[in-house]
Amino acid sequence: MNKAQRLEILTRLRDNNPHPTTELNFSSPFELLIAVLLSAQSTDVGVNKATAKLYPVANTPQAILDLGLDGLKFYIKTIGLFNTKAANTLKTCQMLVDLHGGEVPKERSALEALPGVGRKTANVVLNTAFGQLKDNEGKYFIAVDTHIQRLANRTGYAKGKTVEETEKNIIKNTPRKTEFFYNLHHWFILHGRYTCIARTPRCGSCIIEDLCGFKDKTS
Incomplete structure (x- = not known):
């Protein structure tokens, strides 16, 4: 896939969905x-159903801490791996209260230090919540999940055996235009999820x- 084809892919995805989220x-x-912590190996629909009941009761770190482990489990028990997620959520809330005044930090290193938060989750929060396109070192980043990993490799937009390698090559192959870096994550996830x-x-x-290089196309 060449530069012009990649630009056309992004242009079509943008024209089809100018303001993805x-x-x-x-x-x-x-x-x-x-929500991102809870979404690992779970559907967004399932997470939304759980948080629709949780957030009216507790939507701050201290409020979730006040629920306690069993109280939190009650609200998220319909989500896969809820026992582990509940434990990590409480640990994360405690760190937010103790180290960050109850606020979500805007720095990658601080986010990745939270239990259950890896590079993908940090990237999603930095991009979606804070509108960041680059990290503290001025380097672009893209949150890559299984949908993006599959789509990037299948189409030929960017190859990579790991999510880290795929992210690196997506960044390398993406035109340096703010709207593309800001929205590519959402475009690729939605396209991978539904098409x-x-x-x-x-x-x-x-x-x-x-424009896709996938050899075994379906009708």
């Missing part, structure tokens, strides 16, 4: 952080099918 419901950086799905991609309804 996460499908996780949130009204503050903290709510987004917790370029894992088992049987819906190539016949794909707006970038003619």
Whole structure:
């Protein structure tokens, strides 16, 4: 795939969805952080159902700490791996209270120091909650999950055996235009979730099918 094809892919995705955003419901950086933590190996729909009941009761670090472990589990028990997620959420809330005045930090190192928060979660929070495109060293970043990993490799937009390698190559292959770096994460996730799905991609309804390098296209 060449530079012109990649630019056309991004242009079509932009024209089809000019203002993409996460499908996780949130009204503050903290709510987004917790929603992303809960979303690992779970659907956004399932997380939204749980947080719709949780957030009216507790949507600050201290409020969730006040629920306690069993109280938090009650609200998120419908989500996969809820025992581990509940424990990590409480540890994260405690660190936010003790180290950050109850606020979500805007620095990657501080975010990644929170229990259960890896590079992808940190990238999502920095991008979606704080509008950041670059880290403290001035380097671009892109949050890469399984949908983006699959789409980037399948289409040929960027190859990578690991999410870290794929992220590096997406950044390398993406035109230096703010709207592309800010929105690519959401465009690729949504396209991977609803069109370029894992088992049987819906190539016949794909707006970038003619630009895609996937050899086994479906009708």
